[in-house]
Amino acid sequence: MNAVLDTAPLIRFEQVWKTYGEGDMRVDALAGVSLSVESGEFVAIMGPSGSGKSTTLNIIGCLDAPTSGTHRFLGDDAGALDRGRRAGLRNMHIGFVFQGYNLLPRTTALENVELPLVYRGIKARERRERAAQALAEVGLSGREHHTPAQLSGGQQQRVAIARAIVSKPTLLIADEPTGNLDTRRGHEILELLTGLNRQQGLSIVMVTHEPDIAAFAQREIGFVDGCIAYDRARAGVS
Secondary structure, eight states, rough: HHHHHSOSSEEEEEEEEEEEEGGGGGGEEEEEEEEEOOOTTTEEEEEOSSSHHHHHHHHTTTSSSOSEEEEEETTTEESSSHHHHHHHHHHHEEEESSSSSOOTTSOOOHHHHHHHHHTTOOOOHHHHHHHHHHHHTTTOTTTTOOOOSSSSSHHHHHHHHHHHHOOOOOOEEEESOOOOOOTHHHHHHHHHHHHHHHHHHEEEEEEOHHHHHHSSEEEEEEEETHHHHHHETTTTTO
16 A cells, blocks of 8 residues: 555545535535544534534535535545445444444344345355444443344443444444443443544444533544634543
8 A cells, every 4th residue: 555545634624615505595504624633532522503513524424525626535636526435335334323222123133233234245154253343342232133122222222322333444434323322321422432542442432512521532632613723632531
């Protein structure tokens, strides 16, 4: 691999703008944002509604592209790719965890976790083995054949995390991952994510409204009106 790419950040924004509408209806969701995230970082993105954090997350996750500026992912100009090629990059390298667990209700935990591997064409035996291992990594051994209705909210989110990591992504994106959980269960989920980051080196970018949740990350980026208001490392977090 090219030595330049070996040392490039995992994610880099260079003067990224995202604009919706025209004329009097124009809204700049992002206004010239520049940032970088290194491989192995756990970054929390914060800000009020309409600040640009969700737009940033969508671009980082290759779900959207900048109106102008450059979004590089793994050294590639992801923002210049068409939808199909962005989808390929996303499917190969990025796992997603959302506030709503997005599990199939009549499907077992094991089958839910297998889904990304089905889309990759991996054979059934290997899918089951890898899904069982992912469930073990999130502390759900013995729950493989439970449906979502038989699991607590915290357990459902663990299944969602197992589904996100079963394909061994380069980056995990977590969008308000504790929003439907009480404080205790939310902190358990963050401890799980922190363990994946520290023990496996999994890169994580997380959006949250809650300072106590952001405190689990190594670094916090705050957005206001489509711009970065602050970007700071958290003392005592490594």
